Amino acid sequence: MKSVGGAYLPLVRPRAADPTVNDAISTILALVGQVESRTISDLIIAASGSWRETIVGLVLAAGAGPRAYVPAMLTSLAKPRGLAIVPTFAVVTVSVRSSQPEGVAKDLACLDRSAFSGELGWAIDKFLFHTGIASTDVARFSPNDGAVFEHHLQVYEDIGRAE
Numbered sequence: 001m002k003s004v005g006g007a008y009l010p011l012v013r014p015r016a017a018d019p020t021v022n023d024a025i026s027t028i029l030a031l032v033g034q035v036e037s038r039t040i041s042d043l044i045i046a047a048s049g050s051w052r053e054t055i056v057g058l059v060l061a062a063g064a065g066p067r068a069y070v071p072a073m074l075t076s077l078a079k080p081r082g083l084a085i086v087p088t089f090a091v092v093t094v095s096v097r098s099s100q101p102e103g104v105a106k107d108l109a110c111l112d113r114s115a116f117s118g119e120l121g122w123a124i125d126k127f128l129f130h131t132g133i134a135s136t137d138v139a140r141f142s143p144n145d146g147a148v149f150e151h152h153l154q155v156y157e158d159i160g161r162a163e
Contacts (some may be wrong), residue, residue: 004028008055012083013147014155025159026055028059041072042115043087046081054084058091062159066095074107081117082118089123090152093130094160101131 043057061069113121128134
């Protein structure tokens, strides 16, 4: 975490065209080849309970090929970390959208939708909509911290395209 400093901060409320977001992503992705797969999973799961570690792990996973990290992301969501909820769902969405998202949707059914003032349930609904499982979208802003899912989704889609 020392080598990324505060690079994760612009990823809390990202805008794809924001140069600070691009700089943050570049700083974190510069480490992809130096970080073992297990370490990326550990960052996502963040045993310390830190949403900061989770966000760094999500960027590394997106750069390394996020599909392999879906189990770690689902483990993380079982013990949600506030500001990491929406980005985690964005990366899960990017990871499984084109390949059997229904299986992941079943895994999400056991989560507490009321966590973080409904943030988790809102993010589940955004996942269901953006993977084509649900036909109706929900409110643009998350109920707990006002996040915009589509902004996070765009950032992680862009990372996937760049790699």
